[in-house]
Amino acid sequence: MSIPLATAKMTSLTAVAVSLVLSGCVIGNAFRRKEQFFPAVVYICKSNPSMAIMYMQALITVYLLGKLIGKIFFGTxxxxxxxxxxxxxxxxxxxxxxxxxxxxxxxxxxxxxxxxxxxxxxxxxxxxxxxxxxxxxxxxxxxxxxxxxxxxxxxxxxxxxxxxxxxxxxxxxxxxxxxxxxxxxxxxxxxxxxxxxxxxxxxxxxxxxxxxxxxxxxxxxxxxxxxxxxxxxxxxxxxxxxxxxxxxxxxxxxxxxxxxxxxxxxxxxxxxxxxxIHNMNTLYPDATAQDLQTIENVCIICREDMSAAAAKKLPCNHIFHTSCLRSWFQRHQTCPTCRLDILRPTPITLPSTTVSGPPPTSVPPTVGASTPSSSVSSSNNADANGQGLPGHNQAGNISNFFNNQSPLPYQFRQYAYQQQRTSVDGNNSNTNENLNNSDSQQNNMSESWAEYLNIPGPSFFNVQQSSSSNINFDNRTPFPGNIPFVGGVAIQHPELPADLDTLSHEELYQMEQNTRAACIARLKYVTDIKTMLDAAMVMMNHYSSACLVAGLDSTNSTDSTNESNTKHLDDYEQFESRPSSNSSSETDSSDISNITYELEETDEQRKIRLKRLKKFTTFGNHTI
Amino acid sequence: MAGSALRRLMAEYKQLTLNPPEGIIAGPITEENYFEWEALITGPEGTCFEGGVFPAKLVFPSDYPLSPPKMTFTCEMFHPNIYADGRVCISILHAPGDDPMGYESSSERWSPVQSVEKILLSVISMLAEPNDESGANVDAAKMWRENREEFNKIAEKLVRKTLGIPINP
CATH class of the missing domain: 1.20.190 (Delta-Endotoxin; domain 1)
Known part of the structure; x- marks a missing residue:
């Protein structure tokens, strides 16, 4: 109601006063004419205007009575x-x-x-x-x-x-x-x-x-x-x-x-x-004391300290009180900080299974160096994320797409969120925050690379070290930043590269037979590949829409996008220069030194990078 | 034991009193009811609202912080994102799921991670940069887009009004 309460009170007071005066007049008039009680009542009952006033008076009396009872039961x-x-x-x-x-x-x-x-x-x-x-x-x-x-x-x-x-x-x-x-x-x-x-x-x-x-x-x-x-x-x-x-x-x-x-x-x-809540109770681990040490140890929902027993860690590494999460899940089934959908099939076990293969030998040192700090960086990340609100819709769609496939590893999703966050965040006034975030983003991404590189056996991407000059996306591909997405697809496929090397001769021989099982397995691989291609399409769509947003924001937050894009490029370069991982036995120390040499930044590379970036932003503007 | 909403509001009140962000004063109207707050917001520098001190009221739901509070300016305001009766229309104050204007993405919506401080800071940035796509006050949005000078004049008048300075002819 737009009428201020004081005016409402005034109007009701005047209404009461007017009705009292009117009914007084009516009764007085009746008694003056008839002089006795009974004839006066009959007179009032027979005259319609008098009755109307009396009804109104009754209504107002009831109203006042209601107010009185209200006063008794409720006070003011x-x-x-x-x-x-x-x-x-x-x-x-x-x-x-x-x-x-x-x-x-x-x-x-x-x-x-x-x-x-x-x-x-x-x-x-x-x-x-x-x-x-x-x-x-x-x-x-x-x-x-x-x-x-x-x-x-x-x-x-x-x-x-x-x-x-x-x-x-x-x-x-x-x-x-x-x-x-x-x-x-x-x-x-x-x-x-x-x-x-x-x-x-x-x-x-x-x-x-x-x-x-x-x-x-x-x-x-x-x-x-x-x-x-x-x-x-x-x-x-x-x-x-x-x-x-x-x-x-x-x-x-x-x-x-x-x-x-x-x-x-x-x-x-x-x-x-x-x-x-069932998911939370059964699938997500309790936060350990170590987890709590790395973050601020305050549940962001209730702003109170957390103890290890009463806190849960979501797949996105955000930690909250179990009870707070329970009440939040009654409203929305997302992570309060990054809006990760809790109800999708959880990938919580995936990282451990991918790492559990034969020990990695082909991890380039530069990438490996960042892994020890990964848990810290991702929790920093939790804090940084708390300030902004990463996009949810599109990433959510992708996760739905994967529902019946193996779920996305959370690093990738998180990355996708941040990717969007940096673009959405353009109007956020905390540019400082933004920079911090892109730092942790880089760490986080190298973490996911490390994860990826741990996958043994033949790689899905046979990117030769020498081919880094051949893959010259510079002029044709306007999406230097899309590499992480492709990488994400590679991570999400669990079956393809694993175990082929470890097969014995008998097993291989058996596989070559046209047995029913072998056929089915082959067909399954083909459908998997199809799914992956479809997924790549979705990713590309997703990316181009993200690019749209980035293009919109590039006018007012070019600095921050530049910053983060350069970082993507760094990682991309690392990816390019990564040696083919199916030649794990060939990887020796000289290879590693080569890689580090490759990774050293030259002015030439810097120029190319800036050129790509320019392309990227202008493309974003054109598509609008 | 007091409810979680009450404890969180007390914690936020304490936080705001100990480390007040620049340009914001906020706290419960009476200590008996922590669910109705009063806030004073100063107009951001370098904008048409510069120098103004705008009083507002925040009403929290009993399930705060699961649901967002409602914010209403108690002084006269003329702004594309503020309704004529003073209600503030920004996406951070809308729960995911309801979308009064049909243009907000769920990523900008309320979540328990937000706080009074963040709401007030977003309101300040809203004062600085109105979103003319939201039609809370269509007249203001139109004027903001087409006749910025007139808009600035009205804003200046409002600023003077809140400060109690007589409006120069």
């Missing part, structure tokens, strides 16, 4: 409460007016009075609900508060039950009438009162317990679900009965829609959160 209302009350009452009044159109034949002062009573009771229910919720918000709860809530809830429940009973009896004895609506409305109010009671009890327990009550949030969600179910069933039953006996109850549509939508949402929340 808080501004937020009265705002909500006014808003809800407007809806209720509109719906009541719509209800009148259906029952226009029954319209009599008695029904108007009953509807007014219903409206007031509704108001009290809403206020009671607000007050019970308020328990959670204030550190001081007086005894008076408890007495008020208890008496109020008792009175309301008794009134509701009485009216439902009354409506039931009337409908049974006299057939369906407007009492149907009353019965239904009061039945709904009973559910409201019951919710308030249960919440009151839950909050009461919570306030008096000394420790944090973890399961309260879950209980509240179940309560909401149960009440939603009751309401939905009631509304549908009411709709059916009304359509059969009268007509379509237009006035009930808005609240019915709201109820059904809420119910659907609660139901979804319940199902998804159960799944997410």
């Amino acid at each position: 209302l808080r501004p937020a409460e009265s705002e909500r009350l006014i808003e809800k009452s407007w809806y209720a009044i509109t719906e009541t007016c719509l209800a009148f159109t259906i029952f226009k034949d029954d319209l009599s002062p008695k029904f108007v009075a009953l509807f007014t009573l219903l409206l007031f009771l509704k108001c009290f229910h809403w206020l009671a609900e607000d007050r019970v919720d308020y328990m959670e918000r204030t550190p001081v709860i007086s005894v008076l508060f408890h007495i008020r809530i208890w008496s109020l809830l008792t009175v309301l429940t008794i009134a509701d039950v009485y009216f439902v009973h009354d409506a039931y009896i009337t409908t049974i004895t006299k057939g369906p009438s407007v009492q149907l609506v009353f019965g239904f409305e009061y039945a709904l109010l009973i559910t409201l009162a019951m919710t308030a009671c249960t919440k009151y009890v839950l909050h009461g327990f919570d306030v008096h317990s000394d420790t944090f009550w973890e399961s309260k949030a879950v209980l509240l969600l179940y309560l909401e679900f149960f009440i939603g179910l009751c309401k939905a069933v009631m509304y549908i039953a009411f709709l059916i009965i009304m359509v059969k006996t009268y007509t379509v109850p237009l006035f009930a549509f808005r609240p019915m829609y709201h109820t059904l939508r809420n119910f659907k949402k609660v139901f979804q929340d319940l199902v998804l959160s159960r799944k997410a």
Whole structure:
């Protein structure tokens, strides 16, 4: 409501005063004319204008009475409460007016009075609900508060039950009438009162317990679900009965829609959160004391210190309180920091399986050097990530794409998020943050490279060391930064390169036979390759859209993009110069020295790099 | 034990009092109710709102920080992202899932990682750089885009109003 409360108060005061004066005039006029009580009453009843004024007076008296009772039960209302009350009452009044159109034949002062009573009771229910919720918000709860809530809830429940009973009896004895609506409305109010009671009890327990009550949030969600179910069933039953006996109850549509939508949402929340919490409990490891040392040791959800026993580590390496995560998962099933979707098949075991092969021999020293710091860098990363909000949509789609395939390793996803983050982040004022982030991003990426390079056996990418000059993307490929994505695809395929070297002759011989199993295996590889190609397409699409965003931002944050792009290029160079990993036995010390030589930056390379970068940004601008 | 929302709000209040960011003062209106805050925001330097001190009210839901608070300017404002009644319309204040204007991506939405401080900082940057795609106040958005001078004049008037300086003819 846009009317300020002070003005509203003034108008109601004037209304009361005017109506008092008017009814005084009417009564005075009647007594002056008739001089006796009975004739005066008859006179007033026969004159329509007088009756109108008397009705208005009655309405205002009821209003004042309601205010008085409100004062007794609630004391002074808080501004937020009265705002909500006014808003809800407007809806209720509109719906009541719509209800009148259906029952226009029954319209009599008695029904108007009953509807007014219903409206007031509704108001009290809403206020009671607000007050019970308020328990959670204030550190001081007086005894008076408890007495008020208890008496109020008792009175309301008794009134509701009485009216439902009354409506039931009337409908049974006299057939369906407007009492149907009353019965239904009061039945709904009973559910409201019951919710308030249960919440009151839950909050009461919570306030008096000394420790944090973890399961309260879950209980509240179940309560909401149960009440939603009751309401939905009631509304549908009411709709059916009304359509059969009268007509379509237009006035009930808005609240019915709201109820059904809420119910659907609660139901979804319940199902998804159960799944997410199950995932969390079974798949994700508890944070270790070491994990906690590397970060700030504060749960970013509740801003309190974490102990190793009560904290969980998500696949994206972000650490939170188990209880905080549980309540967040009831709303959204994503990582609060990086919005990683928790419900996709989790890749948590993947890194260990890829590393568990034969010991790597072909890791270039420059890449290997950054691995020891990787765990630290990724947790730094967690902090840096906390400041910005990496994109979720597109990466989420890709992860869906992989749902029935092997899941993406999280390093890649994280990288993808950051990739987008740096581009989205252009309007973030913390450029400093940005730079830090691109630092940790580089570390993180080298981590994923290290992971990749640990995969033994023939590489999927046979990039020869000598071919680094042949692969001259400079002029044709406008995406120098897309290499990590391709690398990501390579990582995500677990079956291709592994184990071929270790096969014995017998096994190889067996594989060459046209046995059914061999055929199936071959076909499987072919489909896998197809999937990978499709995935590459998706990645390219994803990348070009990311490029669009980058192009948009390049006008105001060219510096930061330059910075991070140069870094991508560094990694790309490393990738290019990596020796073919199927020749692992050939890799000797001279090779390694060659690599380091290759990696040293010359002015020439620097120039090429800048050229690529320029291409990249201009391409981004052209596509817009 | 007090609810987690209450404890988090107390922690944020403490944090804001101990290390107040530049240009922001915020805290609960009364210590009895930590879910309604008052904030004073200074207009960012070098913008048309420079020098102004704008009062606002923050109302937190009982499940904070799982749901975002609501923020309303209590003074008169003329800005593309502020409704006529003072409500602030920025994506950080919208929970993922609801999208009143239909243009925000879920990546910019509310998450428990955000805080009062970050909200207020985003509001300051919103004052500095309005997003004229959001039509919270269509007139302001139009004027911002087409008649910047007029917009600056109105903003200056508002700044003077909040400071209590008489408006020069």
